[in-house]
Amino acid sequence: MRADTEWGSVPGLVRAAAEHYADVEAVVEGRTRITYAELGARVDRAAAACVANGLGPGDRVAVWAPNTLDWIVAALGAVSAGGVLVPLNTRFKGTEAADVLRRSGARLLFVTGTFLGTSYVASLRRAAGEGPGDGPLPGLPALERAVVFAEDAPAAFLTWKDFLASGEGVGPAEVRRRAAAVDGSHPSDIIFTSGTTGRPKGAVITHAQTLRAYDIWGDLAGLARGDRYLIVNPFFHTFGYKAGVIACLMRGATMIPQPVFNVTTVLANIAAERVSVLPGPPTLLQSLLDHPARDAHDLSALRLVVTGAAVVPLRLVERLRGELGVDTVLTAYGLSEAGGVVTMCRRGDDPTVIASTSGRAIPGTRVRVVDAEGRSVGPGTPGEVLVRGFNVMTGYYEDEAATAEVLTPDGWLRTGDVGVLDPAGNLRITDRLKDMFIVGGFNAYPAEIEQLLGLHPDVADVAVIGVPDARLGEVGRAYVVRRPGALVTADDLIAWSRREMANYKVPRTVEFVAELPRNASGKVVKGALRERVTG
Numbered sequence: 242m243r244a245d246t247e248w249g250s251v252p253g254l255v256r257a258a259a260e261h262y263a264d265v266e267a268v269v270e271g272r273t274r275i276t277y278a279e280l281g282a283r284v285d286r287a288a289a290a291c292v293a294n295g296l297g298p299g300d301r302v303a304v305w306a307p308n309t310l311d312w313i314v315a316a317l318g319a320v321s322a323g324g325v326l327v328p329l330n331t332r333f334k335g336t337e338a339a340d341v342l343r344r345s346g347a348r349l350l351f352v353t354g355t356f357l358g359t360s361y362v363a364s365l366r367r368a369a370g371e372g373p374g375d376g377p378l379p380g381l382p383a384l385e386r387a388v389v390f391a392e393d394a395p396a397a398f399l400t401w402k403d404f405l406a407s408g409e410g411v412g413p414a415e416v417r418r419r420a421a422a423v424d425g426s427h428p429s430d431i432i433f434t435s436g437t438t439g440r441p442k443g444a445v446i447t448h449a450q451t452l453r454a455y456d457i458w459g460d461l462a463g464l465a466r467g468d469r470y471l472i473v474n475p476f477f478h479t480f481g482y483k484a485g486v487i488a489c490l491m492r493g494a495t496m497i498p499q500p501v502f503n504v505t506t507v508l509a510n511i512a513a514e515r516v517s518v519l520p521g522p523p524t525l526l527q528s529l530l531d532h533p534a535r536d537a538h539d540l541s542a543l544r545l546v547v548t549g550a551a552v553v554p555l556r557l558v559e560r561l562r563g564e565l566g567v568d569t570v571l572t573a574y575g576l577s578e579a580g581g582v583v584t585m586c587r588r589g590d591d592p593t594v595i596a597s598t599s600g601r602a603i604p605g606t607r608v609r610v611v612d613a614e615g616r617s618v619g620p621g622t623p624g625e626v627l628v629r630g631f632n633v634m635t636g637y638y639e640d641e642a643a644t645a646e647v648l649t650p651d652g653w654l655r656t657g658d659v660g661v662l663d664p665a666g667n668l669r670i671t672d673r674l675k676d677m678f679i680v681g682g683f684n685a686y687p688a689e690i691e692q693l694l695g696l697h698p699d700v701a702d703v704a705v706i707g708v709p710d711a712r713l714g715e716v717g718r719a720y721v722v723r724r725p726g727a728l729v730t731a732d733d734l735i736a737w738s739r740r741e742m743a744n745y746k747v748p749r750t751v752e753f754v755a756e757l758p759r760n761a762s763g764k765v766v767k768g769a770l771r772e773r774v775t776g
Contacts, residue, residue: 250448252321252420262493287318290408298323305329306353307500326430328477335364354391425449443638466493479581512538520547522763555596574599580632598667606630678707680745699727719748
């Protein structure tokens with residue numbers, strides 16, 4: 242039976258997990274350990290509070306907080322009451338968060354207290370504290386309730402404890418009725434894009450799409466009951482929420498949320514909690530492998546790693562298998578507009594396939610690569626990646642113009658990514674269309690150049706952008722993070738590049754940096770690098 246019909250909706254999945262995996266440990270957070278039965282009870286209590294506070298079917302509910310048990314309970318409770326989840330990027334400033342809250346028309350907000358030294362409530366009050374509304378943030382008139390994950394809350398806000406207590410008058414029958422009324426065709430969430438290339442837009446995904454996609458993800462990854470899953474990927478991203486929370490609910494795996502990426506904490510968690518599953522970007526995995534205290538931790542339980550990016554060095558895959566003994570290393574490709582997953586490697590794929598591609602289209606989807614005129618190109622030829630299938634979003638929330646730009650009349654999603662298919666159908670993402678630059682008439686793809694530069698033994702991390710050039714139009718500039726102790730110079734790297742790649746790909750300048758600017762999803766923010774050039 243297909244997942245979207247078996248569970249029907251995310252609330253149906255939560256209830257099924259609470260029953261089927263009742264005694265299995267569901268979430269571990271410090272000293273707090275709860276079973277799936279206990280998680281189900283907490284979600285029901287949160288759903289009751291949502292109903293008591295006037296949340297109606299289809300109302301948007303935002304969560305602006307790091308990975309915690311409270312995030313999981315609040316989000317699943319809101320969705321179980323019929324709400325549509327709007328996760329907010331924890332890297333947002335107050336004005337950016339207020340913009341998404343305003344555009345989504347969120348009626349209920351869950352927000353962390355102080356995180357990484359910043360008061361999220363204070364930043365929101367500065368951004369939206371004045372306006373025509375009479376709710377907690379007058380500048381957001383649609384917002385009726387704001388709940389703080391803290392012991393104290395300012396006037397007009399509720400603490401998490403008081404919010405939960407407010408639902409005590411709503412009985413279990415009403416909670417079940419509201420959950421049962423949620424249909425697979427209803428929106429389950431609106432995931433706002435990361436905004437590395439412009440203003441974030443909200444991709445609307447249904448319950449049925451979510452369930453079907455992450456049942457497939459769990460099958461291809463081999464996620465199983467009893468797995469212990471360290472969720473470092475942020476919950477506001479599909480990689481954290483859906484490939485994390487939703488996938489664990491489906492398989493009865495234990496969730497271990499980590500609020501902030503810190504490699505020392507990752508190592509400690511893997512050892513102490515016998516973590517077996519660790520998805521994350523290549524930078525996370527690289528820093529784990531290179532940590533000087535790695536050998537002091539028992540990492541032997543780790544058996545499954547899933548990563549995804551344009552650049553996954555082959556030696557990273559080999560080191561995970563050889564040095565850590567990880568049985569399964571997989572790469573995947575997805576985007577919010579396609580529910581977070583489009584292609585995925587299969588267990589048993591050759592390491593070179595896993596390192597050099599993002600695998601093949603998942604069941605129920607098709608992938609094409611087309612030229613500028615929309616014509617399909619053959620294997621080995623780069624072009625824009627198009628996707629069609631059950632996982633493609635219904636559209637951008639209340640933005641018909643932006644939707645029309647990316648969804649063709651016959652249902653293909655224009656991803657804006659440049660990729661190449663091999664004869665077996667494996668997809669290699671080479672870049673974003675907007676990141677490509679032209680050197681003397683030749684198309685240069687930064688991700689391809691980054692992958693080559695990443696082979697240099699002294700390069701720990703690298704990003705390439707195109708910069709203006711009087712003779713060639715544009716040329717490459719590389720921003721490089723050296724490996725500890727490395728003394729490689731810009732001239733060394735440029736000379737090495739001339740030996741290793743075509744001349745038009747060779748960066749003309751190299752700038753060494755302590756770290757690359759990344760968003761909370763691990764993507765390099767190329768715009769920040771371009772600003773260094775333009776000033």
